[in-house]
Amino acid sequence: MTSFFDSRLEVLISLGQELQAEDYRFTTVTPTTHARVNARPENSLAGDLQGVFGWSRPFPDALISERMLALLETGGLLLRQDSQWRSAVRWSSLDGQLFAHSAYPTVETDAVFFGPDTYRFAHALRQHVLSGEAGTVRRAVDIGCGAGPGAILIAQAYPEAEVTAVDINPRALDFTRANACLAGIDDLQIRQSNLLDGIGGQFDLIVANPPYLLDPQERTYRHGGGEFGAGLSLRIVETALQRLNVGGTLLLYTGAAVIDGDAPLRPQLDALLTNRPVSWRYDEMDPDVFGEELDCSAYQQAERIAAVTVTVKRLA
Structure with a gap:
């Protein structure tokens, strides 16, 4: 095709x-x-x-x-x-x-979005790299790469690493390919994949900026599924637990609905990560994003949606 x-x-x-x-x-x-x-x-x-x-x-x-x-x-x-x-x-x-x-408005089901979340994700990724928390990176992957900023930033930070950009949306891969060429990166691996299906091997760094809202139209770039849009984010964490090298890290930038002062995403992550050979951290990066979504029926219980980062390091 x-x-x-x-x-x-x-x-x-x-x-x-x-x-x-x-x-x-x-x-x-x-x-x-x-x-x-x-x-x-x-x-x-x-x-x-x-x-x-x-x-x-x-x-x-x-x-x-x-x-x-x-x-x-x-x-x-x-x-x-x-x-x-x-x-x-x-x-x-x-x-x-x-x-x-x-282009705006992104009404197509396969639209490729770039916006404030992209800037926050890039900031979190830069901090992860500059702090040394990412460690030695020989092989990295950006899950749900969209227009490719995450994968491109990693390739520039680690020019000797094998970096792969994956997305389920073919249109996103086309934009990533063009943007990588424009950035002068000619060795970025660009693959269509649902999470890491069909992508072999282990990774030192896994990053993701997935959709995290509940979208009635279930548009690929926007719909996270599960409870309050957290479904895809939790699947990414589950996948990373199986695919990180010892010492490797996952950096997940996502959103979390907050209900009565607490985000259901936190105990869900705790259930996934407790008794695993990992250390992990949950940080609220922005307390209030996409406030207009609170008018939707799916968020009638929520008081806000926060932008958060989840960092997971495999210890053994």
Whole structure:
């Protein structure tokens, strides 16, 4: 089966290079903030590159260069909206690098999301590496890689390591491939996999930034399943327990619904990890994320959703 971006990889890389040459930068916000900002009358049309490739606003063809317009058209990434155009791809910046991902709004079931969670995940990963907690890394994997920031950051931090990016969503792998090429990484292993099914061997470092919400549409990038969206996160911990080398670590960035002051995720993790040869830590990174979800029936018992990191080290 032809992958979504098989014929567009070079187009994406070229477009990214064009944006780099223009010193394009864009910090991606939550979908709710995005909708509010775009709803302002003065933002109905894009007025610059950030409006086109960051805010995903409609634009007249004269706004961007002929080269960029031609690249979008050649790659099938140019959408018609009334008498204007829209880009079907979006670009966000992180650590001085650009990452291609799905345009706003991310309504498709296979959309590839990049946003504030990505920035928090990258921060946690940098701290994990810089603190030395990750130890010696010869083999690493990013489970549910999305647009690839985790795997790319690991490959840059450990240039001699074998780094694999896996995702169940083929579209995510296409974006990862383009972003890795744009970052100058040509040896990243990119594989389609449900968790680590079909991926052999043990790892010194496993990282994951999985979906952790209960999404009525069960979109791949958003739906965590299980109790309050924690199902996929718990499966990742279970998988890591079997696949970490002695001394290896798991860094999981996820979300946890909080009910009457406590997150059900914590005792669930404790049940998984007690009496195992591991040390582990649960840290609340941000006490309140995706507050709009509290209006949904699935979260009627919750008082907040926290962004958390779970760090697990295998001792024996």
